[in-house]
Amino acid sequence: MIYEPNQCPIRFGLGVFGDHWSLLIIRDMMFRGHTRFQDFLDAGEGISTNVLSDRLSRLEAQQIISRQKDPSNGRQVIYELTDKGKDLLPIMLTIFAWAEKYDPKTRVSKELAERIRTDLFGARDEILATIKQSI
């Protein structure tokens, strides 16, 4: 047994990011540079304002994202991934590579999928560098 059933890492992960909407919000922060409430609302997924507010609060409580004032507009709130949130990137990338292999509709570049399979952490570091830095 490589984990204790009562202290299972998969259950812990599911509790933090296992919600459908939460994972899509994290995705949009990682790969689309979304930071503002309106960005997430306009992402084309059909999330409602209530559900979005709830999921942003939960992700903040779990320290996956942080809530800050936009330095260019003090009345605007922006959300950013914490280090704990950015550390979810390898999970996202292994999902990418799996979907590239099995979903004919998924259009991830074959180069990226191959890179993930052979050098996951190198791919992660390159993508991390593109994620908006904390202020």
Next chain:
Amino acid sequence: MIYEPNQCPIRFGLGVFGDHWSLLIIRDMMFRGHTRFQDFLDAGEGISTNVLSDRLSRLEAQQIISRQKDPSNGRQVIYELTDKGKDLLPIMLTIFAWAEKYDPKTRVSKELAERIRTDLFGARDEILATIKQSI
């Protein structure tokens, strides 16, 4: 943009294994060697027979698991991971390593977590060898 929004790999993944119960069933097949309906029912997660039946059917329809007769007892049905299902292992392992880092209650061995971080696919191959082979 490293993926097309309408052909998103994360959405595809969520549709296949993004359900709480489905992921726990896959986990128990990977790490506990569970194969029978009763095994999943007795796994201590409190899943109901209705929900379990539904999730097993969905996972079979998605070709994550296959349903077969137990060769040692023709009236007993057993479930096994397909290659597509086994290919979810790197996703599970990256969740392990993340939880080991951030959840004080998760008890994954530090050695395994470190191995996952430095040699994910080597760790995967070792664990794959322990998963019950298809009949």
